Amino acid sequence: MAKYGEGDKRWIVEDRPDGANVHNWHWAETDCMQWSKDLLSKLLSDHVILSGEGNLFIKTKKIEKIEGEAYVNVRKGKIIPGYELSLLINWEGEVKDSDGKSILVADGVVEIPYISDENADEDPDIRVIVKDEGPIGRRLKDAFLIKGKEFVLNQVRVYVDAMAKGGPAKDELEVKKVNSNSKVVGPDVKVKAEPVVKKVEVKEKRMEGFKTIKMTEKFSCRASNMYEILMDENRWKGFTQSNAKISKEVGGEISLFDGSVTGTNLELQEGKLIVQKWRFGSWPDGLHSTVRLVLEEPEPGVTVVNLTQTDVPEEDRYGNSTVVENTERGWRDLIFHKIRAVFGFGV
Incomplete structure (x- = not known):
């Protein structure tokens, strides 16, 4: 038996551009942690929550911390996302008087302690904290809960949906689907496969798998x-x-x-x-x-x-x-x- 790397490469099962992992049948795992950090930062950083309503101005700043793990497994053509993340998002609020003069500028934090694939169909818990706990600071916190909480949840839902579709592996999966429509005749010759017309027979429905x-x-x-x-x-x-x-x-x-x-x-x-x-x-x-x-x-x-x-x-x-x-x-x-x-x- 030839060692790996020897012999005719047409017979070596590996992840090659010609789509040797047909229909993604074999187990493949993609690390999505950096991709998750980039996407969540884009979704949640530097967004205006309130712009003058009630003389309140609130915006998210940057994500202070993202911890945990995120990956996508593909087996037998099925996308299996896995993630457990915790987030800290900085936000800033300002209250102005009727003349437009600033009364208070306060910093705060949005904490999302647990985003998980096991709870993908449920919204995560969100904790809103303001560093100034005085009356005006609490007013900013309440305003964030009313206007900002739903914004944050909507952005998290975008991330969850993106992971369900394959995350950073989505484009790769699409490429492999396209490549799988070609069949190899020789080492360097590809012929586009003709579409297969399937004959549909009406039978009693049976759930496979x-x-x-x-x-x-x-x-x-x-x-x-x-x-x-x-x-x-x-x-x-x-x-x-x-x-x-x-x-x-x-x-x-x-x-x-x-x-x-x-x-x-x-x-x-x-x-x-x-x-x-x-x-x-x-x-x-x-x-x-x-x-x-x-x-x-x-x-x-x-x-x-x-x-x-x-x-x-x-x-x-x-x-x-x-x-x-x-x-x-x-x-x-x-x-x-x-x-x-x-x-x-x-x-």
């Missing part, structure tokens, strides 16, 4: 007891030893295992049926599974729980292919077995 989990568990309790345990956040906290928030209304939101799982109630029939939309924070953005729990009581004091969870992705946002296995184990070990152990519902 997703699995369905089915489980049946039996408990020595009434179906109403099991329904109450699964829908009561205090009991859920008790048997999982983690924080939970569970709405008991259709359309209400749920948050389980300290926020690792979030979702919405789709259908509820007390003592009989629970249907919820579930997603884990580690799943790619926009993906939700559907959990259906059917409670049956074939005889008094015996409840059978039939679980079906559809549209479970085979991979998480980081490319780990153990999502289905971990989800099934979680139901079995962290939920059903714990309920038996804590409430004594063993069969």
Whole structure:
């Protein structure tokens, strides 16, 4: 076998201009930290927030600090952004009297302690600080909260959207897509590939890259007891030893295992049926599974729980292919077995 760098280069799999990493199938990671600093500085530095309204003048100055990490992974053609950042943005405010004379000039800081891909669909917390805490200084701070906070959030959303599209790797991905439309005939000859016309057949829709989990568990309790345990956040906290928030209304939101799982109630029939939309924070953005729990009581004091969870992705946002296995184990070990152990519902 030839060593790397030897032999016919047509047979060496490497990142070359001819698009050897076809459709970005192989794992590729791009460091986005400097790109993130440049983009966020452009988005948030030297912008006017207020210009005379109420005799107030406020503008952002420079970003004092950006810390953390940012990268984009591409695997099997999928863009997987990852970032955890904290920011400090300097701002300046001035109050003038009716004659245009300056009454007070005050400096302040906007602190964004946590911007993360795990919370890409949520706005981050923002803390506004003014160094002069007198009445006029507080007036400037309040004005920034009213006018400046939404500006900052909008700019952060621009960054989050740019990362979701590939960040600095976006242009490279586009180049590779174009190059992949050419095929290599010889070492130095390329021929533009003719577009492939696909024949479309109407078939039953099948989700590729997703699995369905089915489980049946039996408990020595009434179906109403099991329904109450699964829908009561205090009991859920008790048997999982983690924080939970569970709405008991259709359309209400749920948050389980300290926020690792979030979702919405789709259908509820007390003592009989629970249907919820579930997603884990580690799943790619926009993906939700559907959990259906059917409670049956074939005889008094015996409840059978039939679980079906559809549209479970085979991979998480980081490319780990153990999502289905971990989800099934979680139901079995962290939920059903714990309920038996804590409430004594063993069969």
